[in-house]
Amino acid sequence: MTSLSPQPTKMDKGWDIDQKTALSALGRRNLIDQIVKYISLTAVIFSLSVLAILLIDVLIDGLPVLNWNFLTSFPPGGPKMLALYRRWWAPFG
Amino acid sequence: MTTNLPPTGPSDLWRPNRALSKWSQRAIVGLFGFFALISVATTVGIVLSLLFEAVEFFKEVPIWRFLTDQQWTPLFSNPQFGVFVLLSATFLTSIIAIIVALPLGLLSAIYLSEYASPKLRRILKPALEVLAGVPSVVFGYFALLLVTPFLQLFIPGLSGFNGLSAGVVLGISITPLVASLSEDAIYAVPDSLRNGSYALGLTKRETILGVVLPAALSGIVASVILAISRAVGETMIVSLAAGQNPNLTLNPFVPIMTMTAYIVQVSLGDTPAGSIAYKSIFAVGMTLFLVTLAFNILSFWYVRKFRETYE
Numbered sequence: 047m048t049s050l051s052p053q054p055t056k057m058d059k060g061w062d063i064d065q066k067t068a069l070s071a072l073g074r075r076n077l078i079d080q081i082v083k084y085i086s087l088t089a090v091i092f093s094l095s096v097l098a099i100l101l102i103d104v105l106i107d108g109l110p111v112l113n114w115n116f117l118t119s120f121p122p123g124g125p126k127m128l129a130l131y132r133r134w135w136a137p138f139g
Numbered sequence: 140m141t142t143n144l145p146p147t148g149p150s151d152l153w154r155p156n157r158a159l160s161k162w163s164q165r166a167i168v169g170l171f172g173f174f175a176l177i178s179v180a181t182t183v184g185i186v187l188s189l190l191f192e193a194v195e196f197f198k199e200v201p202i203w204r205f206l207t208d209q210q211w212t213p214l215f216s217n218p219q220f221g222v223f224v225l226l227s228a229t230f231l232t233s234i235i236a237i238i239v240a241l242p243l244g245l246l247s248a249i250y251l252s253e254y255a256s257p258k259l260r261r262i263l264k265p266a267l268e269v270l271a272g273v274p275s276v277v278f279g280y281f282a283l284l285l286v287t288p289f290l291q292l293f294i295p296g297l298s299g300f301n302g303l304s305a306g307v308v309l310g311i312s313i314t315p316l317v318a319s320l321s322e323d324a325i326y327a328v329p330d331s332l333r334n335g336s337y338a339l340g341l342t343k344r345e346t347i348l349g350v351v352l353p354a355a356l357s358g359i360v361a362s363v364i365l366a367i368s369r370a371v372g373e374t375m376i377v378s379l380a381a382g383q384n385p386n387l388t389l390n391p392f393v394p395i396m397t398m399t400a401y402i403v404q405v406s407l408g409d410t411p412a413g414s415i416a417y418k419s420i421f422a423v424g425m426t427l428f429l430v431t432l433a434f435n436i437l438s439f440w441y442v443r444k445f446r447e448t449y450e
Contacts, residue, residue: 089243090247090250090263097266
C-alpha cells in the first residue's frame, strides 16, 4: 500500500445529520448572527454618540463666549507662545 | 506599392518642432522631483537634528542611566533620567487607547461594510470621519472636563489627571482611523469569497468571522498598528488629561507623564536652551521617533508578508 492510494475516510458518522438537528442549529446560528449584527451597530452608535456629546459640550461651553470681541482680541497666552517660538529657533541663529 | 507611404518632401507636418516640449517636459519633471525631494529632505533634516541633539545629551548622561534610572527629574538639582518612567506612561495610555479603539473601530468597520445598507453607509461613514477631524486639543479638554468627572462618579479614588480618561479619549480619537482603514480592507475582499462561503451554507456572521476577516487580516492589522503609533505620538490629549507627574507606574488612576507631555512641558517652560533638560527633550523625542518608526516598519512588514491578493 503506497501513500498515494486513497485512504478510507470515516466521514459517514460525521455527515449523518438529520434535518431536525440542522434546523435547530440553524436557529441558534441565526440568533448569534443577529446578536453580532446589533453589537456592531452598537459600536457605530457609540462612536457617533461620543461625537454628539463632544459637539454638544463644545457648543454649550463655547457659544456664549463666541462673539466679535473674542474673535478680534489677542489670544490668551500669546506672548508665551511667542517666547516659545523664539526659543525654539535660538539654536539655529 | 508607394501609395501607402506618408507624403515626403518639404512638408513640416510630419516633423513638427518638438524641442520646446522636450524642454518643458524636463522642467516639469525637475519641478516635481524638487517637490518630492523637499519632503524627503525635511524628514532627513528632522532625523539629523534629533540625532545631533540626542548625541549631545548622551555625552552628558550615559545611555545606561537613561535606561535604568527609576525616576525622571531632569529639572531637579540632582537630575535623574529614567526614560522608562515616561515610556510606561506612553505604554499605559496607548494600551488603554487600543483596548477602546480596536473593538469600536473593527465592529464599526464590519457594520459599515457588511450590514449597513448603501444609503445608511453613505450617512454613517462621513459622520464617523467627522470624529477624525475633531482637533486633538478639543479631545484633550473633553477628557479633562467631561470624561474625568464622569469616570469619578464610578471610581471614587480617580484623581483629576489620570491615564484612564486620557487613554479612553485617545482611543476614541483613533477609532475613526481603525474603522476607516479596516473598512477599506474588508471592502476590498472580493464578493466571490463571500458567495463561496454562502454556497457552503454559512450564515452571514460565520462568513464575516470565518472568511472575510481572515482575508482582510493584513489590512486590519496594519490599521491597528498605525493607530497604535498614532496613539504613541499623540500629544495634546495626554498632556491635558493625563497630567505632568512623572510616575513609574501602570496604575491608570493616578497622574502620569507621557513622553510627548514631557516634551510639551519643557518646550513651554523656562528651560534655557543648551541646558541638560533642554537636550533631554531631543533624547525623548528620539526614543519616541524610534518607537513609532518600529511600529510603522512592523506594519509595513506585516502587510508585505501576509497580504492576500485575490483576482
